[in-house]
Amino acid sequence: MSNTPDPPSTLHFFVDEAGDPTLFDAKGRILVGQEGCSKTFILGKLDVADPVALQAALARLRAELLADPYFKRVPSMQAERGKTALAFHAKDDVAEVRREVFKVLMDFDLRFYAVVRNKASLLDYVRQRNEREPGYRYRGDELYDTLVEELFRRYHPLADRLEICFAKRGSKSRTQAFRSAIEKAEARFESQYGIRRSAEVAIVASTPPERAGLQAVDYCLWALQRHYERDESRYVELIWDKVVEIDDMDRIEGGRKGVVYNKKRPLIVDQEAPE
Numbered sequence: 001m002s003n004t005p006d007p008p009s010t011l012h013f014f015v016d017e018a019g020d021p022t023l024f025d026a027k028g029r030i031l032v033g034q035e036g037c038s039k040t041f042i043l044g045k046l047d048v049a050d051p052v053a054l055q056a057a058l059a060r061l062r063a064e065l066l067a068d069p070y071f072k073r074v075p076s077m078q079a080e081r082g083k084t085a086l087a088f089h090a091k092d093d094v095a096e097v098r099r100e101v102f103k104v105l106m107d108f109d110l111r112f113y114a115v116v117r118n119k120a121s122l123l124d125y126v127r128q129r130n131e132r133e134p135g136y137r138y139r140g141d142e143l144y145d146t147l148v149e150e151l152f153r154r155y156h157p158l159a160d161r162l163e164i165c166f167a168k169r170g171s172k173s174r175t176q177a178f179r180s181a182i183e184k185a186e187a188r189f190e191s192q193y194g195i196r197r198s199a200e201v202a203i204v205a206s207t208p209p210e211r212a213g214l215q216a217v218d219y220c221l222w223a224l225q226r227h228y229e230r231d232e233s234r235y236v237e238l239i240w241d242k243v244v245e246i247d248d249m250d251r252i253e254g255g256r257k258g259v260v261y262n263k264k265r266p267l268i269v270d271q272e273a274p275e
Contacts, residue, residue, distance in 0.1 A: 011159040011198075012051045014213030015148070015166040018042040018221035019229070021140035023123055032119045040228045041117045043147040045164075046217035047156065047244075049109035055212040057104050058088060065097060087208035088215045090222035098219075102238060105216055110242045112220045115151050116228065117143065118250035141174065145181045152185035154247065155193075161200040167214050168205045179203050233268045240266065 019038035022031055031037040048054055065071055066085060076083040076092045083092040088101050126138045166178055182201060190196045208214040223235035224246065236243075246267055251259040261267040 009159040010161045010163055011157060012048045012213065013162065013164045014046045014048060014051075014211065014217045015151070015164060016044060016214055016217045016221055017144070017167070017169075018044070018225040019119075021143040023119060023126060023138055023140075030123065032123045037119070038225075038229060039119060040225070041119060041122075041143060041147070042114055042221055042225055042228070043144070043151050044112060044114035044217055044221045044224070045151055046213060046220055047111040047113075048213045048216065051211070051213050054108055054216060057108070058101070058212045058215055061100060061104055062088065065100065071097070088219070089208060090219045101215075101219060102235075105219060105239070106241070108216075110216065110220075111156075111244045112217070112239065112242050113151060113154070113156070113244050113246075114221065114224055115147050115247045115249060116224075116251075117147065121250035141177065144169070144174075145177055148178060148181035149185045149188070150247065150249070152182055153188045154245070155189075156197075156244075158195075158197050160198060161202065162198045164201065164203045165206050165211050165213060166203070167218075168207055175203060175205050178205075227267065237268050240268070243267075 019041045021041045022037065025031055062084070066077060071077045071094075074084075074094055075081055076094060077085055077097075079085045083089060084094075084097060088097070090098060090101075093101065122143070126136075129136050164182065179201075182203065186197060186201070206214065208218065220239055220242065223239050226232040227236045244262065246261040248259045248261065250257065253259050259265075
């Protein structure tokens with residue numbers, strides 16, 4: 001029997017968003033409900049068991065697709081466009097490419113978590129708060145940081161170390177704000193369950209070409225967003241085996257606000273065909 005201690009366990013999380021947190025334009029006019037404004041804002045994290053192997057697999061797939069004459073004239077596949085030629089991004093990739101990416105992702109050990117805010121409900125909250133606090137001004141970063149905390153305060157496996165990579169948002173660095181939200185989430189978990197999940201938390205901001213995990217979480221978020229924005233559920237059904245939970249914070253069921261979907265409570269319920 002070996003006395004060698006087990007190596008430290010590590011969880012690799014990749015964090016990105018779908019939709020945008022915008023409620024108003026630069027002049028304070030309401031954008032919610034207007035053409036081009038997303039109905040929801042979604043933040044997701046993807047636990048990737050082997051980020052190195054995923055990076056290699058997606059790089060291999062991209063090289064194969066770029067060498068395929070079938071995609072020779074596809075605009076997003078051209079190097080000068082800086083899209084699929086650099087990294088997979090579900091919104092930019094053509095349907096044939098998406099299918100191949102999903103096939104690769106389904107072969108990997110991935111666990112997806114997300115929190116969803118309905119922007120119409122969020123707008124109601126902002127209006128109510130403005131009535132109570134006339135000086136209050138809504139900021140998109142405020143929503144993002146709140147959802148980071150919500151996303152990470154919920155249960156996930158214990159590990160000695162968390163490595164969290166989040167997608168860069170714009171030109172300014174928000175690493176410190178992200179770290180602050182994570183620390184609040186960890187404190188809330190410790191207060192609720194009486195244990196600290198990880199002795200060490202490492203946080204880095206990166207881009208999809210640099211980290212394949214960000215490409216993978218983008219695909220999971222896109223699949224979920226299609227369900228909420230377009231009532232198109234086949235993509236989220238495709239990845240459901242990889243979903244741990246979806247926290248729909250504004251959904252009302254049974255007179256209570258907030259519904260968590262998981263394996264026991266699926267987001268999509270199959271309807272039996274009438275006889």
